[in-house]
Amino acid sequence: HDVDIPTKKATFGMGCFWSNDSLFGATTGIVRTRVGYAGGTTKNPHYRNIGDHTEVIELDYDPKTVTYEDLLDMFWGNHEYGLTTKLKRQYQSMILYHDEEQRLAAEASHKTMQIRCNGQLRTEIAPAGTFYPAEDYHQKYRLQGHKDLCRSLGLDSSKLQTSHLAARLNGYLVGVGGMTQFEQEVTRLGLSEKQAEYVRRELERNEGGGLAC
Numbered sequence: 001h002d003v004d005i006p007t008k009k010a011t012f013g014m015g016c017f018w019s020n021d022s023l024f025g026a027t028t029g030i031v032r033t034r035v036g037y038a039g040g041t042t043k044n045p046h047y048r049n050i051g052d053h054t055e056v057i058e059l060d061y062d063p064k065t066v067t068y069e070d071l072l073d074m075f076w077g078n079h080e081y082g083l084t085t086k087l088k089r090q091y092q093s094m095i096l097y098h099d100e101e102q103r104l105a106a107e108a109s110h111k112t113m114q115i116r117c118n119g120q121l122r123t124e125i126a127p128a129g130t131f132y133p134a135e136d137y138h139q140k141y142r143l144q145g146h147k148d149l150c151r152s153l154g155l156d157s158s159k160l161q162t163s164h165l166a167a168r169l170n171g172y173l174v175g176v177g178g179m180t181q182f183e184q185e186v187t188r189l190g191l192s193e194k195q196a197e198y199v200r201r202e203l204e205r206n207e208g209g210g211l212a213c
């Protein structure tokens, strides 16, 4: 059930990375996700020693299914701590672009948002430098709360940053993506009927709820 198609990368800082991981994980066109630290200069950041880096999410997306502009819309629309609040660097709003096309799209969307925010926007735009993956316990944080499901699917720590299924479930389990979309891809995801029932129950319970950390 892993997906082998050409992908592009996108990197965003939008506050605590746990909820962003779930948000994008169940979004159409997102193939894989991982969370980590980037945007700073200090070497080898860790959660407890983050230096001048920021919590970011790195996405592998299928550009035939979702555009970078779509991802930017999600970026602007889903900041847990807002776009104009002064925050510590850990939660800095940040777009890290991977090529010229992304830079231009990011800057154009920033311009529009800046007007809407009366010039108070604090978002940074910078080239994607080194991405340092976060510790395993931060990857697919919501999914990892479901130990038995992970075990039954063989989703151990080696898969957390690379598995399409892990990305999807990390969203669905907290209600992202919705039941209709889940039913459309449940067969492709390769879940047993029992596993699918479990996910449906959680999805239903959490749908419409917030993603707050």
Ligand code: MHO
Pocket: 016, 017, 018, 055, 138, 213
């Ligand atoms: N509210 C959470 C934020 C964690 S996020 C990975 C905490 O204080 O642990 O920054």
